[in-house]
């Protein structure tokens with residue numbers, strides 16, 4: 001009995017198994033934010049490899065919110081057709097799809113001004129960002145809402161808001177990067193306001209039948225004074241009330257150092273704690289590469305979905321290998337793959 005190949009229902013979407021491609025920026029775009037053939041090839045290969053949910057890399061809601069000039073974007077209608085093609089090909093290749101909307105904040109490497117809650121650089125290698133005004137914050141909330149409307153036109157099944165890893169939303173959440181003294185800084189409620197406003201705005205335009213995910217860093221892991229699960233658990237409860245369907249639980253990224261040990265599954269404990277205390281399905285990630293570890297995470301109900309990143313870069317067909325080893329016949333989108341039975345049979 002494998003837990004990996006059990007379906008997961010989220011609103012009207014059924015993921016065919018519990019493996020998701022973790023969002024990973026591939027740096028293969030041009031300066032225009034548009035999908036190109038490399039994106040189509042990269043994501044469709046992982047979908048043909050049997051992964052249940054393909055999450056895109058960061059898709060910027062504003063041009064200054066890109067991590068690099070090679071990022072994808074959804075800040076204008078011209079971006080819709082390429083992303084629609086991507087959503088279509090993921091579906092054709094048998095997977096469900098999720099688009100990750102993001103704003104890089106002070107971690108943006110694009111030319112021009114960069115923005116953050118407070119004028120504090122991410123590291124000595126980064127530029128000092130400009131402090132966002134209240135009016136600019138409203139424009140960002142609106143940019144997420146407009147991008148979500150466009151995402152609906154692309155046909156993606158799920159939408160994820162990237163609020164982790166030290167990008168703009170996380171910068172607002174953490175007292176280390178947010179030194180504001182207006183309604184967006186200070187108390188936990190104030191620091192959460194940007195995310196809450198974004199989720200509220202997105203949920204208004206993202207239809208009831210479609211799942212909404214939020215990716216959070218459970219803890220800042222950036223030394224003293226950062227957020228811990230004492231902050232993240234109540235935030236998760238608020239996100240649940242606002243119509244979030246799954247929390248993708250990660251950690252760190254606020255500063256260049258990670259204040260903790262890194263071993264296989266090192267972030268799973270955060271996911272299971274948030275799952276238990278918030279009462280929402282969660283995804284976990286972090287150096288998870290073996291089917292045995294995935295089975296044990298799912299069997300112990302530590303998480304509902306396992307996001308895999310670099311292992312699926314190394315081997316897009318990892319899940320097919322796992323199925324074969326377990327004696328499970330996964331439904332193959334290209335049935336001819338089943339003819340690749342072994343080295344001792346004659347192929348033709």
Ligand SMILES: Cc1cc2nc3c(=O)[nH]c(=O)nc-3n(C[C@H](O)[C@H](O)[C@H](O)COP(=O)(O)O)c2cc1C
Nearest residue numbers: 022023024025057058285286287288308309310311
């Ligand atoms: C090349 C690369 C790009 C990444 N880009 C993103 C991204 O666009 N959005 C995001 O939320 N996380 C991003 N991540 C983090 C991954 O989603 C994941 O959390 C991390 O790689 C740990 O999982 P793994 O050990 O299975 O690779 C990236 C990671 C890598 C290696």
